[in-house]
Amino acid sequence: MSKGKVKLIDNGLRHDGRKLDELRTIKMEVGILKSANGSALVEYGKTKVIAAVYGPREPQMKFMALPNRATIRCRYHMASFSTHERKSPAPTRREIELSKVIREALEPVILSELYPRTSIDIFIEVINADGGTRTASITAASLALADAGIPMKDLVASVAVGKVDGYLVLDIDEIEDMYGSADMPVAMAPALGRITLLQLNGVLTSEEFIQALNLAKAGIKQIYEIQKETLKRKYLTVKVED
Numbered sequence: 001m002s003k004g005k006v007k008l009i010d011n012g013l014r015h016d017g018r019k020l021d022e023l024r025t026i027k028m029e030v031g032i033l034k035s036a037n038g039s040a041l042v043e044y045g046k047t048k049v050i051a052a053v054y055g056p057r058e059p060q061m062k063f064m065a066l067p068n069r070a071t072i073r074c075r076y077h078m079a080s081f082s083t084h085e086r087k088s089p090a091p092t093r094r095e096i097e098l099s100k101v102i103r104e105a106l107e108p109v110i111l112s113e114l115y116p117r118t119s120i121d122i123f124i125e126v127i128n129a130d131g132g133t134r135t136a137s138i139t140a141a142s143l144a145l146a147d148a149g150i151p152m153k154d155l156v157a158s159v160a161v162g163k164v165d166g167y168l169v170l171d172i173d174e175i176e177d178m179y180g181s182a183d184m185p186v187a188m189a190p191a192l193g194r195i196t197l198l199q200l201n202g203v204l205t206s207e208e209f210i211q212a213l214n215l216a217k218a219g220i221k222q223i224y225e226i227q228k229e230t231l232k233r234k235y236l237t238v239k240v241e242d
Contacts, residue, residue: 006179021219023223024045027043028042028230036052038144038145043136044171045131047130047131047132049126049137051140052125053121053148054121055115055120055150056120068113069113070110071119073121074100075091075099075121076102076134079126098134105187105196106156108153111150111151120150124137124140134160139156141156143230146227155190156187156188157220161184163181164179170215186217
């Protein structure tokens with residue numbers, strides 16, 4: 001993240017016309033990959049992410065099996081064509097780090113103890129990046145887990161709050177991330193009231209932090225409702241077809 005002199009907020013509106021507390025247009029779909037046990041496509045504006053879940057299944061390597069629960073594995077990857085900059089197909093340090101971050105955001109809600117000595121594998125592919133790829137990935141992975149029928153305590157939804165031109169704004173895009181002075185991704189299991197991810201890049205005052213967290217929670221609540229409606233829509237369609 002780098003500071004800049006570009007003015008992104010004018011008369012209370014952001015560069016894309018959104019209000020400070022307004023999410024980008026969000027779209028979700030589940031069951032998009034027939035080869036996976038569960039899958040989801042999530043769009044936060046121009047950011048598009050596909051998540052696929054396989055398992056519970058026997059681990060590829062026996063030594064990875066845990067006697068008391070399933071091993072949760074996650075791979076986050078950005079397609080070479082997903083960004084403006086040239087990107088190597090090989091995993092980058094950032095992708096390895098975000099794979100770990102996303103896994104840790106999901107693990108608290110997965111009832112992995114029901115499937116000892118197995119593996120639950122989550123694959124995430126960013127097909128277009130315009131800011132918020134980690135938050136969209138968490139939301140998509142949670143949906144894919146539900147689509148796969150993996151027992152969970154709750155869904156996890158995620159969004160980032162940023163500080164742009166001195167204002168706190170919800171669901172920042174790439175330009176706001178680039179020129180903003182702070183970026184705070186948050187993931188939460190709303191029904192449990194549990195935060196599963198909280199990171200802060202940049203500096204916020206104590207008051208700004210509380211305001212940003214409340215803004216994130218409000219955005220997560222909206223995303224959570226879309227997640228539930230997406231799952232409900234799939235199973236209502238299945239029932240009608242039957």
